[in-house]
Amino acid sequence: MAIGLCLTPEQTELQQTARDFAISEIQPLAQKLDESNDPNLVPWELCKGVFCKGASLGFTSLLLPQELGGQARKCIDFALVQEELGAVDVSIASSYFSLSNVMPLLIGRAGSSEQRDRLLSYVSSSEAFVFSAAESEPNVASSDLFCPTPDAQIGMKTVAVRDGDTYVLNGQKSALVTNAGIADAYFIIARTALDKPMQESMSIFYVGADTPGLTFGKRIEMIGWKASHHAAIHLNNVRVPAQNLIGQEGQAGALLMLLPEVAIGLAASYVGLARAAYEYALNYAKQRVSWGRPLIAHQAVALKLADMMVNTQAARLMVWDAACAADTSPQLAATVKAPAAKTFAVDVAIKNAQTAVEILGGYGVTKEYRAGKFLSDAWIGYSCDFTRDILRLGLVNFM
Ligand SMILES: Cc1cc2nc3c(=O)[nH]c(=O)nc-3n(C[C@H](O)[C@H](O)[C@H](O)COP(=O)(O)OP(=O)(O)OC[C@H]3O[C@@H](n4cnc5c(N)ncnc54)[C@H](O)[C@@H]3O)c2cc1C
Structure with a gap:
């Protein structure tokens, strides 16, 4: 099997568009929601507008076949977008964008032609549909x-x-x-x-x-x-x-096996979180001075940063591998590669977030800095869409 890990110019452009969108549209919104203490707040009311903008950029219909109104892109394109959105806010990436890409696939793959016509008619409208x-x-x-x-x-x-x-x-x-x-x-x-x-x-x-x-x-x-x-x-x-x-x-059990993209979308979002935690800690370690030198000049800190980068790249490669399998061997993707990628990406996100808290010292546990947000968001991935242990026990059956 040929292995190519270079992105095409179209994929690089898609990745950049997603990154720009995440930074300009999602970041201010996520920050506002993170800072809110209002128990009656309904985040979706604030997120809806940004979701619609993302939909108009095509970020909710990446995978659906063209005859059903989608873009029929490769699963790896979906992973690229999810990583960028997840790097800014993993909850918006996972709850709104990932599910919107993946759940219509169930109708596309398992529905009757009557169901496809009736239940997917929303795709061509400009309405937010979640x-x-x-x-x-x-x-x-x-x-x-x-x-x-x-x-x-x-x-x-x-x-x-x-x-x-x-x-x-x-x-x-x-x-x-x-x-x-x-x-x-x-x-x-x-x-x-x-x-x-x-x-x-x-x-x-x-x-x-x-x-x-x-x-x-x-x-x-x-x-x-x-x-x-x-x-x-x-x-x-x-x-x-x-x-x-x-x-x-x-x-139902057999139909859910048709959707390895659920775990892949989550995994890619968590690679985004892992990357964001690494970049955040790296930036801090370059600015903060101890013993007259930046933190990164101390090997104890530098080695932690190197591990964060290495583990993020390993998780990304697992996600890309699972995404390739989703397009070519969906059964293998659903039973082994997607759950493996999800558990590994979340493990790396938790580890990176924890290391970011450590590298930021006392500031790591304040709300002024983002390391604490990374850690809370990372732990939620542990049990979202089945726990780490259960997914691993599940994939053992196919080893
Ligand atoms: C952010 C988030 C989003 C979610 N979204 C959805 C959603 O959209 N739809 C939905 O239906 N659900 C959703 N869930 C629920 C989620 O799927 C479950 O919480 C998750 O699968 C864990 O199930 P549980 O809480 O019942 O844990 P349990 O099954 O009660 O497990 C508790 C603990 O025991 C361990 N354990 C249990 N049985 C065994 C065993 N036989 N061997 C070894 N260890 C075992 C587990 O690994 C875990 O550590 C969501 C959860 C989260 C956190």
Whole structure:
């Protein structure tokens, strides 16, 4: 297999456009949200305008095929954009831009032609359109999804019962669901048979935000990701047309395997965070003087910076490798390369953020400087879209 790691002129231009957009549009917004202490703030209300600008630059439709209104770009192009957005704010990159690129792919890849026409018609409009995907539940360990033992008692309890040409959904999704309460449409995973193991009974439903019976909890505050919106979803006799079932009953697990781009988008955003933490610490180490010399002239600090740079590059290469696999061997990408890249990129982001806190000394733990933000945002990646350990236990099955 030929290996080429040089970006094409088009990719370099895309990367630069994303970098300029992130710095000019996302940075001031993210800073405002980071500094806000208003518990009633709805970040999406502030983010929407910037999201629309990003959409007009094409940053929400990179992957969708051209016949469905997208740009049919390579997954590595998506990774390049996500890294730039993530370097400025990983929550905006992941919650809004990554999900908007990836979730329509589910309809494109698994939907019927009627579903593609009906559910993707928004792509050609200039309206902001945001998705949410809900699997986790408050009283169920999300790790149950990876349980190797088929047992109908284990796993999610949200249920979908067929009633004529509709399904009726009842249950609750956890307060961690990204974009719950602000999304335009939801992919709800529910069980179409509670007497069968989860692996055989999970199904995916497309649910419009205005569907009666669908309500949301209050936005949950996290230690970081200040620009994002997470809330619980309550499903009380939510009736959806049977033609909103994506794929077949019981196919949810297989369909999610069609989307390695979910983990790749997160991983690339976290490479961005790792890079930002490294560059921030490097800049500080060049300015701050100790014993008459810049910090970087002290080997104890210089070695830390070298490790930050080396690990960031290693994480980036894993993401690019997973992105190449997503285009050529999607099964390998979904089972091994994308989860491996996600866990590694988040590990590096956490390590770099922690090292940045160390290099900044006392200022590292003040809100005046960004090292603390990097660390809080980095830790959120640990369990977002499955924990490090669960992803690694999952990929062992394919080694
Ligand atoms: C920022 C963010 C965004 C999110 N967005 C969404 C979303 O959009 N939609 C959605 O549905 N969910 C979402 N989630 C939920 C997320 O998917 C889960 O929180 C995550 O998968 C972990 O599941 P859990 O909290 O149930 O942990 P648990 O499964 O309860 O695990 C707790 C701990 O035990 C470990 N553990 C559990 N079982 C085992 C085992 N068998 N062997 C070894 N170790 C084990 C885990 O690694 C973890 O350390 C989000 C979470 C975050 C933080």
